[in-house]
Amino acid sequence: MSTFLGASIGRKLIVAVSGLFLILFLAVHLVVNLTLLAGQETYNMVAHWMGTNPAVSVIQPVLTVGLLVHIGYSAYVSLSNWRARPQPYYWSDPAGGSTWASRNMLLLGGLILAFLVLHISSFSIRVKLGDAPMADIGGVMTKDLYAMVTARFELGWYVLTYVVAMFFLGLHLAHGFHSGIQTLGLSDGTWRNRWVLLGTGYSIVIAAGYMLLPIYFFLRTHSG
Amino acid sequence: MKIKLKIWRQESPDSKGGLVDYELDGVSKEMSFLEMLDYLNTTLIERGEEPVAFEHDCREGICGCCSLFINGRPHGVGAEITTCELRMTAFENGNTIVIEPWRAKAFPVIRDLIVDRSAFEKIMQAGGFISANAGAAPEANSIPIPKELADEAFDAAACLGCGACVAACPNASAMLFVSAKISQLALLPQGEVETKRRARDMIAKMDELGFGACSNIGACEAECPKGIEISHIARLNRAFVASAF
Ligand code: SF4
Numbered sequence: 001m002s003t004f005l006g007a008s009i010g011r012k013l014i015v016a017v018s019g020l021f022l023i024l025f026l027a028v029h030l031v032v033n034l035t036l037l038a039g040q041e042t043y044n045m046v047a048h049w050m051g052t053n054p055a056v057s058v059i060q061p062v063l064t065v066g067l068l069v070h071i072g073y074s075a076y077v078s079l080s081n082w083r084a085r086p087q088p089y090y091w092s093d094p095a096g097g098s099t100w101a102s103r104n105m106l107l108l109g110g111l112i113l114a115f116l117v118l119h120i121s122s123f124s125i126r127v128k129l130g131d132a133p134m135a136d137i138g139g140v141m142t143k144d145l146y147a148m149v150t151a152r153f154e155l156g157w158y159v160l161t162y163v164v165a166m167f168f169l170g171l172h173l174a175h176g177f178h179s180g181i182q183t184l185g186l187s188d189g190t191w192r193n194r195w196v197l198l199g200t201g202y203s204i205v206i207a208a209g210y211m212l213l214p215i216y217f218f219l220r221t222h223s224g
Numbered sequence: 225m226k227i228k229l230k231i232w233r234q235e236s237p238d239s240k241g242g243l244v245d246y247e248l249d250g251v252s253k254e255m256s257f258l259e260m261l262d263y264l265n266t267t268l269i270e271r272g273e274e275p276v277a278f279e280h281d282c283r284e285g286i287c288g289c290c291s292l293f294i295n296g297r298p299h300g301v302g303a304e305i306t307t308c309e310l311r312m313t314a315f316e317n318g319n320t321i322v323i324e325p326w327r328a329k330a331f332p333v334i335r336d337l338i339v340d341r342s343a344f345e346k347i348m349q350a351g352g353f354i355s356a357n358a359g360a361a362p363e364a365n366s367i368p369i370p371k372e373l374a375d376e377a378f379d380a381a382a383c384l385g386c387g388a389c390v391a392a393c394p395n396a397s398a399m400l401f402v403s404a405k406i407s408q409l410a411l412l413p414q415g416e417v418e419t420k421r422r423a424r425d426m427i428a429k430m431d432e433l434g435f436g437a438c439s440n441i442g443a444c445e446a447e448c449p450k451g452i453e454i455s456h457i458a459r460l461n462r463a464f465v466a467s468a469f
């Protein structure tokens with residue numbers, strides 16, 4: 001097993017599996033986010049349920065580990081790839097056949113990570129530490145996460161950062177989706193284009209879905 | 225026509241190389257790219273200078289020797305051609321042409337534009353064979369093979385071992401080459417039995433020699449002179465996963 005996971009393909013399998021796991025998580029996260037549109041009460045209820053559900057407390061560490069493994073192994077594979085070409089070309093023309101995103105996955109990943117740090121520090125940590133406004137839902141006092149989130153979405157700089165980050169996320173997924181499938185060996189001449197199409201569609205839905213909320217709440221407050 | 229050339233010159237594997245400018249007058253469109261280099265070398269020799277070292281053999285697209293990185297692309301412009309199949313019709317009077325060797329840790333420069341591609345041989349020696357003693361050539365129809373499989377194996381076997389895939393890949397990965405060799409054997413009954421061992425051993429050798437890891441960019445496929453597709457890489461990945469069990 002150690003020669004298996006120590007080989008270049010083994011390491012890439014780890015990147016692929018953790019990446020595909022994170023891709024699935026993004027869909028779940030998006031569905032939860034979209035309940036914002038259902039209004040203050042529903043969102044706070046969902047958030048409260050998430051905060052107290054034992055399943056969530058199991059998934060959270062798994063997710064953290066998945067993310068760290070994905071980052072760690074991608075960085076490791078990318079660094080060894082740099083070593084494979086110590087002397088760069090004077091002129092290199094990527095011609096057809098490869099997308100900008102596919103050649104810049106590490107950069108995109110880094111930008112997404114930077115956003116994630118901002119996201120977690122500005123939101124999740126505040127919730128965890130109890131530094132959040134309270135709201136009354138059917139007699140129970142819970143943290144008013146709805147107010148917290150929508151307040152953030154009124155800040156122009158935050159909305160802009162958010163939207164740009166989701167654009168990068170979309171690009172990262174557009175390559176990551178079919179790349180992960182290919183690394184697992186689940187592609188062939190017939191399925192390849194289908195996976196690429198499916199991956200592109202999925203990335204557009206995810207990126208647009210996440211962008212929708214900050215834009216919607218920003219416009220709602222600032223249009224009168 | 226008159227063209228400007230920027231060519232990588234390097235005396236030996238350890239010496240420091242650099243791009244050198246040349247101007248070449250009297251190039252005709254009828255020349256092949258390699259004939260243009262022959263012509264340049266004639267003028268250099270006449271002037272008492274060292275000719276540019278470059279590799280070539282068949283000059284008809286079957287040996288894979290003519291590994292030149294021309295204007296940022298392996299084998300220059302044009303789909304599915306080797307450098308020896310490139311014609312000067314692809315260039316205009318006054319054009320500048322930059323010629324570099326393949327760049328990869330596993331392909332060290334020997335001199336000027338010639339790189340050492342023996343790393344590919346080492347990968348083949350690690351597993352690119354069938355170990356059963358097959359005896360004399362058997363009667364062709366004694367093992368029926370479905371046409372689609374035979375065709376796919378044949379397409380994979382068209383790989384020249386030229387190294388353009390490694391040269392084009394931002395990761396300097398040899399996965400397209402290795403996967404072509406895997407497919408060529410794995411699709412046929414005689415080769416199929418050893419597929420797992422072959423995948424594991426060839427990958428281990430590929431890693432050891434310092435090639436990068438494939439990140440499914442697809443530049444190799446776009447530049448391969450024989451149109452080898454990355455679906456072969458998916459087959460190699462499958463074989464590698466299977467080798468764990
Ligand atoms: S796969 Fe294509 S580019 Fe790579 S060595 Fe074979 S023929 Fe050359």
Ligand code: FES
Nearest residue numbers: 283287288290308
């Ligand atoms: S010289 Fe043989 S392929 Fe070009």
